[in-house]
Amino acid sequence: MVRIRGSLTVPMALAAQVAVVVGELPNCPYLGPVFPKPTNLASSDTISQAVAGINSAFAGYTSDPANNPNQTSWSVQVFSTSDNDGSPVWENYHTAPNVNTSAPWVSVVDGNTIYRLGSVTKIFTILTFLVEAGDKHWNAPITDYLPRLSELAKDNEDDFDPITDVDWSEVTLGGLASQMAGIIRDYGIMGELTQENNQSTLMSQGFPPAPLALVPPCGEFYLCTRDQLMDGLKLVPPSWAPYTTPGYSNLGYQLLAYALENITGRNFQDMVENDVIKPLGLNHTFYTMPPSGSPGIVPNGNNWGWAFSLGEASPTGNMYASISDLSSLGRAIFQSALIPRATTRRWLQPAALTSELVASVGYPWGIRRIQLGTDTNRVVDSYGKAGSINAYQSLLVLLPDYDVGISALLAGTWPGNANWDMADLIGEILVPALEETARLQADSAYAGTYELSSPEPGSSATNSSIVLSTDSSRPGLGVDSWYSNGTDMIAVAVRYTLNYNVTAPAVRLYPTGLESRSDGNATRRVAFKAVVENLDATDETGKMFSTDCGSWVSQTAAVYADMPLDQFVFTLGEDGRATQVKNLALRAQLNRMS
Numbered sequence: 107m108v109r110i111r112g113s114l115t116v117p118m119a120l121a122a123q124v125a126v127v128v129g130e131l132p133n134c135p136y137l138g139p140v141f142p143k144p145t146n147l148a149s150s151d152t153i154s155q156a157v158a159g160i161n162s163a164f165a166g167y168t169s170d171p172a173n174n175p176n177q178t179s180w181s182v183q184v185f186s187t188s189d190n191d192g193s194p195v196w197e198n199y200h201t202a203p204n205v206n207t208s209a210p211w212v213s214v215v216d217g218n219t220i221y222r223l224g225s226v227t228k229i230f231t232i233l234t235f236l237v238e239a240g241d242k243h244w245n246a247p248i249t250d251y252l253p254r255l256s257e258l259a260k261d262n263e264d265d266f267d268p269i270t271d272v273d274w275s276e277v278t279l280g281g282l283a284s285q286m287a288g289i290i291r292d293y294g295i296m297g298e299l300t301q302e303n304n305q306s307t308l309m310s311q312g313f314p315p316a317p318l319a320l321v322p323p324c325g326e327f328y329l330c331t332r333d334q335l336m337d338g339l340k341l342v343p344p345s346w347a348p349y350t351t352p353g354y355s356n357l358g359y360q361l362l363a364y365a366l367e368n369i370t371g372r373n374f375q376d377m378v379e380n381d382v383i384k385p386l387g388l389n390h391t392f393y394t395m396p397p398s399g400s401p402g403i404v405p406n407g408n409n410w411g412w413a414f415s416l417g418e419a420s421p422t423g424n425m426y427a428s429i430s431d432l433s434s435l436g437r438a439i440f441q442s443a444l445i446p447r448a449t450t451r452r453w454l455q456p457a458a459l460t461s462e463l464v465a466s467v468g469y470p471w472g473i474r475r476i477q478l479g480t481d482t483n484r485v486v487d488s489y490g491k492a493g494s495i496n497a498y499q500s501l502l503v504l505l506p507d508y509d510v511g512i513s514a515l516l517a518g519t520w521p522g523n524a525n526w527d528m529a530d531l532i533g534e535i536l537v538p539a540l541e542e543t544a545r546l547q548a549d550s551a552y553a554g555t556y557e558l559s560s561p562e563p564g565s566s567a568t569n570s571s572i573v574l575s576t577d578s579s580r581p582g583l584g585v586d587s588w589y590s591n592g593t594d595m596i597a598v599a600v601r602y603t604l605n606y607n608v609t610a611p612a613v614r615l616y617p618t619g620l621e622s623r624s625d626g627n628a629t630r631r632v633a634f635k636a637v638v639e640n641l642d643a644t645d646e647t648g649k650m651f652s653t654d655c656g657s658w659v660s661q662t663a664a665v666y667a668d669m670p671l672d673q674f675v676f677t678l679g680e681d682g683r684a685t686q687v688k689n690l691a692l693r694a695q696l697n698r699m700s
């Protein structure tokens with residue numbers, strides 16, 4: 107397929123008319139959704155079955171002592187932008203016997219119960235930043251915004267040692283946001299052993315006497331002030347130079363919030379509350395401890411764990427929210443409710459790879475790549491952020507291919523990976539069901555025969571048609587046949603796209619996300635892009651550099667008078683069903699017959 111070495115100037119005979127046969131290789135779609143995003147999930151039989159499946163998996167989860175359900179409470183949801191009234195696709199609430207039932211704490215958890223978020227707070231921090239300042243500052247150095255770090259960079263200039271000194275002039279805001287800044291994880295607050303243990307304990311564990319000048323004067327029990335942090339940053343070494351490799355840093359998010367305060371001249375908490383919490387109506391979400399009387403869940407003996415503040419480090423993990431609010435946040439991200447769509451598209455992309463083949467990092471996402479089935483090139487990317495703080499654990503997972511997400515909040519003595527375990531359990535059933543629902547909806551909306559039913563008077567072009575179908579084992583809309591004025595256009599598209607003769611041509615259409623509305627929104631036009639490929643090409647699986655899945659390189663290989671041969675525009679009626687399709691190069695508007 108990716109025989110890009112052929113040049114378009116090499117003369118090639120028109121390929122003989124070829125029948126569509128199924129070859130060996132899996133199709134290679136463009137990355138992203140292969141069908142329009144599914145809607146109206148509540149009315150889908152496939153989703154109802156998946157919900158029943160998730161319910162029974164969760165019954166097993168709840169009765170398994172390994173999950174410590176007698177000491178762990180949770181609120182978990184699957185949400186979608188197509189839940190019109192905000193009611194989730196699926197939800198599960200479990201109250202363990204160990205919760206403090208004294209007022210005001212809840213004795214039974216539900217969608218409005220407030221938990222602590224830990225590092226899921228970082229999603230609010232980035233969204234607040236994007237609302238206020240967009241992402242245009244991502245490549246600017248932090249020294250442009252924090253005078254103390256700017257002074258530090260200047261002081262370091264003369265005797266800078268890359269091993270002991272952070273080069274703050276190279277640490278960018280985007281680097282901090284995507285965990286690529288190369289700075290240490292925390293200052294004083296977590297992992298600083300002198301904060302939690304005395305000298306005799308530490309020396310009995312093999313540590314030498316601590317040099318007093320380097321023991322942070324603040325951290326967990328006396329929270330560091332901004333000045334104390336800036337003083338401390340003079341003393342700490344980098345982990346790596348910026349943009350060497352991902353390295354998680356809570357400190358980075360604190361600095362990011364300071365930078366935003368510098369850009370806007372406003373207080374960070376005020377921005378989180380007025381830019382995100384209030385506009386989205388998140389009445390059960392708080393930057394600091396919720397007012398007394400709020401419906402929080404507090405396991406017995408954990409009042410301190412509910413109340414303690416991260417102080418200046420709050421942008422990295424202090425927040426509180428209910429599961430309904432966390433799901434609303436997820437919907438708002440998909441809907442670009444607070445920022446431009448282009449910014450959201452950039453936000454939901456990876457920033458850097460990790461040492462795990464299926465994982466990368468974003469802002470502040472951990473990205474997991476989910477392969478749908480075996481021997482397939484259909485990859486669903488998920489954007490997640492987890493958190494844990496004291497007795498609380500949290501998770502938000504976004505599946506942008508479907509505008510569906512999973513949210514989980516836990517409280518108690520959960521086993522280490524409980525939030526992710528839940529997402530694994532749900533995702534295994536949910537993701538294939540979402541793909542199948544999207545396929546069935548696409549089949550109903552687009553599959554069938556389209557013909558030129560009423561040609562222009564005097565025109566001989568009466569034999570133009572296209573037949574589309576879906577197949578549960580293949581991505582996108584399959585082009586079963588495609589004629590223009592009596593000519594087989596699959597052969598023509600292959601000839602102009604691949605420049606060699608093939609025995610198993612395949613043409614499939616994928617949504618581009620481009621759409622426009624007219625007639626006062628009654629008519630919608632949506633654009634699809636074809637992949638023209640050869641399923642009998644050499645299987646390159648396991649090769650070091652060669653690939654048989656590089657469709658993205660061959661897009662728009664053939665253009666006729668400015669219009670691409672691989673771009674198809676459907677016209678949809680008010681019921682969301684296609685009535686017409688036009689190939690942009692061929693110009694003719696074909697009407698849907700069936």
Ligand SMILES: *[C@@H]1O[C@H](CO)[C@@H](O)[C@H](O)[C@H]1NC(C)=O
Binds near residue numbers: 168169170175
């Ligand atoms: C939870 O506690 C109840 C009452 O002590 C007990 O019957 C049950 O087996 C426990 N469940 C699990 C999963 O440990």
Ligand SMILES: *[C@@H]1O[C@H](CO)[C@@H](O)[C@H](O)[C@H]1NC(C)=O
Binds near residue numbers: 250251
């Ligand atoms: C922002 O930071 C710059 C550079 O560090 C500094 O000169 C400026 O005074 C700061 N502005 C505000 C509003 O804090």
Ligand SMILES: *[C@@H]1O[C@H](CO)[C@@H](O)[C@H](O)[C@H]1NC(C)=O
Binds near residue numbers: 304305306307
């Ligand atoms: C140090 O901490 C240990 C463990 O908490 C405690 O037993 C010991 O008395 C402490 N020593 C001093 C000198 O405070």
Ligand SMILES: *[C@@H]1O[C@H](CO)[C@@H](O)[C@H](O)[C@H]1NC(C)=O
Binds near residue numbers: 386
């Ligand atoms: C949040 O509270 C405000 C004021 O009480 C109310 O108008 C609004 O409907 C609430 N929003 C939600 C989503 O409950």
Ligand SMILES: *[C@@H]1O[C@H](CO)[C@@H](O)[C@H](O)[C@H]1NC(C)=O
Binds near residue numbers: 206207406407408
């Ligand atoms: C339960 O919460 C109440 C109210 O905050 C508090 O007074 C009490 O000490 C808590 N009980 C336990 C066992 O933590």
Ligand SMILES: *[C@@H]1O[C@H](CO)[C@@H](O)[C@H](O)[C@H]1NC(C)=O
Binds near residue numbers: 565591
């Ligand atoms: C259809 O093909 C015939 C035969 O080549 C040609 O005369 C005619 O102009 C074509 N019509 C269109 C609309 O392409």
Ligand SMILES: *[C@@H]1O[C@H](CO)[C@@H](O)[C@H](O)[C@H]1NC(C)=O
Binds near residue numbers: 569589591592594
């Ligand atoms: C349309 O063209 C195809 C391919 O040339 C031919 O097989 C088919 O019979 C034609 N149909 C009509 C109605 O002319």
Ligand SMILES: *[C@@H]1O[C@H](CO)[C@@H](O)[C@H](O)[C@H]1NC(C)=O
Binds near residue numbers: 120121
């Ligand atoms: C493709 O097939 C045609 C018709 O059989 C033939 O004339 C042509 O040489 C072939 N081209 C290549 C590149 O093999």
